[in-house]
Amino acid sequence: MIWLNRSEEALKRLTGIFMSILLTFSMPVSAFAGTAVSFSYPDGAFDHEEMNASVVYDDAFFQKKPTSRNDQLALLSAGAAVAVYNENDIRDFLKTCGFTNKRDSVESNDSADLSFNFAKKKIGKKTLVAVILQGTSSEAEWRSNLDLGFDSNMNTTMVHAGFNKTEKLVHKKLNAFLKKNGLKKGQVCFWVTGHSRGAAVGNIMAKRLTDVYGKGNVFAYTFATPKVAKISEKQAKKYTNIFNYLNPQDIVTQVPTKDSKTLETKLCDSGMINKQTLETALAVLGLDESVNYSFGTYRRFGRDITMTKAERDTMKESFSQLTGADFEDDNVSHNHCQSCYLSWVMG
Numbered sequence: 001m002i003w004l005n006r007s008e009e010a011l012k013r014l015t016g017i018f019m020s021i022l023l024t025f026s027m028p029v030s031a032f033a034g035t036a037v038s039f040s041y042p043d044g045a046f047d048h049e050e051m052n053a054s055v056v057y058d059d060a061f062f063q064k065k066p067t068s069r070n071d072q073l074a075l076l077s078a079g080a081a082v083a084v085y086n087e088n089d090i091r092d093f094l095k096t097c098g099f100t101n102k103r104d105s106v107e108s109n110d111s112a113d114l115s116f117n118f119a120k121k122k123i124g125k126k127t128l129v130a131v132i133l134q135g136t137s138s139e140a141e142w143r144s145n146l147d148l149g150f151d152s153n154m155n156t157t158m159v160h161a162g163f164n165k166t167e168k169l170v171h172k173k174l175n176a177f178l179k180k181n182g183l184k185k186g187q188v189c190f191w192v193t194g195h196s197r198g199a200a201v202g203n204i205m206a207k208r209l210t211d212v213y214g215k216g217n218v219f220a221y222t223f224a225t226p227k228v229a230k231i232s233e234k235q236a237k238k239y240t241n242i243f244n245y246l247n248p249q250d251i252v253t254q255v256p257t258k259d260s261k262t263l264e265t266k267l268c269d270s271g272m273i274n275k276q277t278l279e280t281a282l283a284v285l286g287l288d289e290s291v292n293y294s295f296g297t298y299r300r301f302g303r304d305i306t307m308t309k310a311e312r313d314t315m316k317e318s319f320s321q322l323t324g325a326d327f328e329d330d331n332v333s334h335n336h337c338q339s340c341y342l343s344w345v346m347g
Contacts, residue, residue: 034058039093041082043323045337050086051322053342055079057097059123062191066219066241069305071345074243077193077221078345082338084117084132084198094119099130102177106169111144114166114201116194118177126189126217127181131174131205135196135224143281145197145226146263148256148295159204159229160256160298163197167204174205189217195338196252199225199244206242207301215241220302223341224252227298235299242302245345247312249335260293270332307344318343 035057042048061073076097083089087103094101099119107113115137119130136145149161157164178188190209194202199222206220220242229236246253251270257263260282268275279289287293307315316327322339334340 033060035096035098037076037079037093037096039079039083039096040086040089041079041338041342042085042089043082043338044085045331045333045339046323046325048085050089051339053079053322053346059098062123062128062189062219065216067215069243069303071347073219074221074245075345077191078195078223078245078342080130080132081193081195081198081221081223082342084115084134084194085137085338087115090117090132094130094132097121104173106166106173108165108169110147110162110165111141112162112165112169113141113144114170114197116170116198118174120181120183126187127183128189128191129174129178129183130191131170131193131202133170133192133194133198133202133205135194135198141197145200146278146281158231160200160227163200163204163226163228166197167201167208170201171205171208185213188213190219192218192220193222195223195341196226196336199223200228203228203242203244203301207239210239210241215239218242221245222300222302223345224250224336225300226252226255227300229298229301230296231299231301233299236301237303239302242300243305244300244302245305245307245341247307247335247340247344249312249329250340251332252336256295256298258295258297260287260291260295263295264289272332272336311344311347314347315340315344318346 036054037057038054040050040052043051055075057076061070080093083093091101099121101117101119103117105115115134117132120127144162147162149157192202192206202222203225206218210218218241223245225244251266251272257266267273268278282289319327319339322343328334
């Protein structure tokens, strides 16, 4: 009898183990677990020639803590940030990831222009809203890039005026998007990304979304991000869910500089923009090109992730594979372009 009882107990344990295994394999698996996303994107360093790349999408990326840096999500974000430069490329990219998608833009008389995509999908109990912001695409937008904002005493404003105005216009449309889709606080989380001008606007937007919805509901990865606000290092590092990827050889990540003459040297002497474009922008802003204006010290919200020498060497190899061209260390466009940042995060 004792032997039979032990056998029955063993049989029960084996049955329990078997049922656990059966339930594990019968649980529904996300259709977007480890989905390969092949996409195209235009590269500004190569006259907007379409390049081809592949990243991985997984719903699980957005079920982790936004304050923990996720290299796979960084790569996905870099892919979206470069694909958004072409309306068809980003549409196909987001569709492959399972999002419903809307292309939109903002325009204003003071050049606060920007194209972007809002997209949404249900993940678990929340709706993930993607905000993918395009970088500079016109000379008018360069005027906004240079609009630091000045008060009556010719002191620059706390937040970069051009980026700030643009963010407010985009944010207004985001709020309308949320309202139209019935998405309220507690039901929604955000994924924000962009490159260059899109990164600057995205950095400010991610900060403001974090202030409202909390760090646990905002995933933010920006690339080639300019500085956006006159804040302390402590204030900047408070936003531990925002990751800014910076190539130290990229001039765009070094602006605004502390004064206008240094800015002119950085942008014009390097060939990033021509002197006439800079002079026109300054004139529109009511500034005298011959005067050296003091700007103060600007920073980005969040954590700055700076490319190391070892990562730069690896980036060059990936860059050649992506573009079919050798990376040129002293080429300003190569150091800032879409393929540089995508290649870096690819590793």
